[in-house]
Amino acid sequence: MKKIILFFASFLILLVSAKSSFAESDTLKRLKKQGYAVVAVANEPPYSDIKSDGYVTGAAPDVARAVLTILGVEELKAEVIMYGAMIPALQAKRVDMATSGLYIKPDRCESIIYSEPDLCGAEAFAVPAGNPNNLLTYEDIGANPDLKMTTCAGCAEEKYALERGVNANQIVYFDTPPSGIKMLQQGRVDVFALSGLGTQDLLQKTNDPNLELIMPISGVPIGCAGAAFNMNDIEFRAEYNMALAKLKATGEFAAIIEPYGFSAEATAGESYLTRCPDGK
Amino acid sequence: MNQVLSFYPILIDGTITTIILTILGAILALVISFIVGLARISTFTSIRVLAIVYLEFFRGSSALVQMFFIYFVLPMWGIYFDALTAGVIACGCNVGAYGSEVVRGAVLAVGKEQHEASKALNYSNYKRYRYVIIPQAIPIMIPTFGNLLIELLKLTAVASLITISDLTFMAHIIRVQTALTLEPFLVILVIYFIIASVLVKIVDLIAKKFSKGRNIMIAGEN
Numbered sequence: 001m002k003k004i005i006l007f008f009a010s011f012l013i014l015l016v017s018a019k020s021s022f023a024e025s026d027t028l029k030r031l032k033k034q035g036y037a038v039v040a041v042a043n044e045p046p047y048s049d050i051k052s053d054g055y056v057t058g059a060a061p062d063v064a065r066a067v068l069t070i071l072g073v074e075e076l077k078a079e080v081i082m083y084g085a086m087i088p089a090l091q092a093k094r095v096d097m098a099t100s101g102l103y104i105k106p107d108r109c110e111s112i113i114y115s116e117p118d119l120c121g122a123e124a125f126a127v128p129a130g131n132p133n134n135l136l137t138y139e140d141i142g143a144n145p146d147l148k149m150t151t152c153a154g155c156a157e158e159k160y161a162l163e164r165g166v167n168a169n170q171i172v173y174f175d176t177p178p179s180g181i182k183m184l185q186q187g188r189v190d191v192f193a194l195s196g197l198g199t200q201d202l203l204q205k206t207n208d209p210n211l212e213l214i215m216p217i218s219g220v221p222i223g224c225a226g227a228a229f230n231m232n233d234i235e236f237r238a239e240y241n242m243a244l245a246k247l248k249a250t251g252e253f254a255a256i257i258e259p260y261g262f263s264a265e266a267t268a269g270e271s272y273l274t275r276c277p278d279g280k
Numbered sequence: 281m282n283q284v285l286s287f288y289p290i291l292i293d294g295t296i297t298t299i300i301l302t303i304l305g306a307i308l309a310l311v312i313s314f315i316v317g318l319a320r321i322s323t324f325t326s327i328r329v330l331a332i333v334y335l336e337f338f339r340g341s342s343a344l345v346q347m348f349f350i351y352f353v354l355p356m357w358g359i360y361f362d363a364l365t366a367g368v369i370a371c372g373c374n375v376g377a378y379g380s381e382v383v384r385g386a387v388l389a390v391g392k393e394q395h396e397a398s399k400a401l402n403y404s405n406y407k408r409y410r411y412v413i414i415p416q417a418i419p420i421m422i423p424t425f426g427n428l429l430i431e432l433l434k435l436t437a438v439a440s441l442i443t444i445s446d447l448t449f450m451a452h453i454i455r456v457q458t459a460l461t462l463e464p465f466l467v468i469l470v471i472y473f474i475i476a477s478v479l480v481k482i483v484d485l486i487a488k489k490f491s492k493g494r495n496i497m498i499a500g501e502n
Contacts, residue, residue, distance in 0.1 A: 040443075043452065043453050043456045043457075044456065045456065045457060049457070050453050050457055052286045052288075052289065052290070053289045053290070054293065079443055080445065081443040082440065082441060084441070085352075085442065085443060088348075088352040089443065091352070091356070092351070092352045092353075092355040093355065094351070094352070094355070094363075094443065175452075176455060177456060178455050178459050178460075178461055179461075181459065182461055202459055205458060205459035206459045
């Protein structure tokens with residue numbers, strides 16, 4: 001029954017967005033006119049990848065670039081900002097949209113709106129080699145109150161941990177992921193938790209034989225990220241979704257994200273309609 | 281290390297941003313220091329109260345919060361500054377608050393007989409301050425202003441939170457992209473130190489220029 005409702009809901013949305021494609025939203029008109037969109041991008045490989053000359057690429061900006069091209073906006077001006085500044089930047093209309101690993105979470109849906117998911121992935125831990133505390137799930141961390149874990153403040157992983165019995169004073173927050181890995185190397189924490197591909201990429205770069213990757217973490221949902229917009233950009237979001245659907249249908253989408261390690265299939269059954277309360 | 285140095289284009293960009301932020305912030309801070317500092321010794325109570333409110337507000341709250349406020353909260357009320365302007369305003373207003381105390385202290389440190397003498401010569405209020413008091417107060421201010429300037433340089437490092445890509449932010453980018461920790465921080469440590477050293481040198485030159493023909497100790501102690 002739920003599936004049927006979902007099907008009709010998405011059908012309805014398609015209809016609405018098909019209709020609005022004849023009359024472009026004001027936001028899209030403005031972006032087309034100025035020839036570029038300002039996009040907030042976080043600094044987290046492989047979601048985003050900043051080249052040594054400052055050029056921003058990576059899975060999320062590349063998808064956004066392709067979608068914007070379909071919409072007729074030629075250029076993507078990336079603004080690399082901290083995760084903590086992303087939602088305020090959208091609310092204050094500092095940027096036209098944000099992308100790169102901002103997971104679709106119910107409490108975030110209260111302040112911003114999301115496109116359909118573009119990057120989905122499992123969660124991971126980094127632990128000392130051999131996994132001395134035998135940590136495979138968040139419950140394992142909660143079971144031993146002496147253990148410390150590190151993740152970023154306000155991240156999905158923080159919430160997963162708290163919901164699964166980890167005590168708040170077991171969590172040490174890092175400012176950037178490499179700080180978390182440093183804490184793990186120095187023995188200040190026992191486990192590092194972040195998105196699977198982010199952790200994997202970081203461990204590859206750190207190249208420390210004393211660390212080990214645990215992936216996927218069972219008992220937590222697949223995390224899905226999408227492009228995020230200001231609350232008032234519902235029409236622009238619909239246009240973005242249409243173009244994203246086109247990109248997914250042609251297979252170009254898979255060609256963009258798979259080299260970065262993401263799976264196009266993982267996004268297939270996902271929608272912000274189910275991930276946000278009330279399907280906002 | 282080479283891996284870090286290959287990021288030199290963004291390091292140069294970040295250095296330039298930091299320097300611009302420091303210079304513009306310093307100019308704003310200097311102007312505010314004088315306005316608020318002199319307002320503190322005004323004979324009008326209302327002006328004095330305004331100056332105290334300003335001083336206590338900007339000195340008593342965190343620069344980071346002020347920056348966040350100017351950049352992210354004011355737009356909701358229709359007041360819109362771009363990132364660099366918001367950074368300059370926050371840095372300038374903050375350091376300006378500290379600077380106003382320096383100006384006030386230095387002006388008060390100029391001997392009472394200097395006021396009396398200029399009054400005896402029938403100088404107007406403006407002329408008294410412009411030609412007698414402030415020229416003697418400036419050499420007293422300069423060393424403390426030099427300190428504040430270095431403080432300002434380091435304050436710019438928090439500007440990355442409002443999307444300004446300054447030197448510290450570039451170090452974070454390099455860090456995340458390469459997973460190296462020591463090297464990017466070592467590089468910006470050296471860059472900050474060089475900028476600070478140049479600023480100290482400039483302040484020394486200015487101090488020399490303003491104290492020419494004057495004995496600071498006498499002006500300050502009398």
